[in-house]
Amino acid sequence: MYLATIIFMWSLNATMADIVSRTILTLYIIVGTYLEERKLLAEYGEEYIEYQKQVPMLLPFKRNKER
Helix, strand or coil: CHHHHHHHHHHCCCCHHHHHHHHHHHHHHHHHHHHHHHHHHHHHCHHHHHHHHHCCCCCCCCCCCCC
């Protein structure tokens, strides 16, 4: 869902102001995703680590390595 949001934002026509705001929003999404992963890891522990091994964070076709 996060990747789709980023792709959609960048697929639209843009002015310089749009490019700046999209850059900031993209960084916000990426940082927010990492923070959410940390929160879920703290909440679910080992169970979430196993989930992370099966499901990549942003790139749906990229395989995760063993952590």
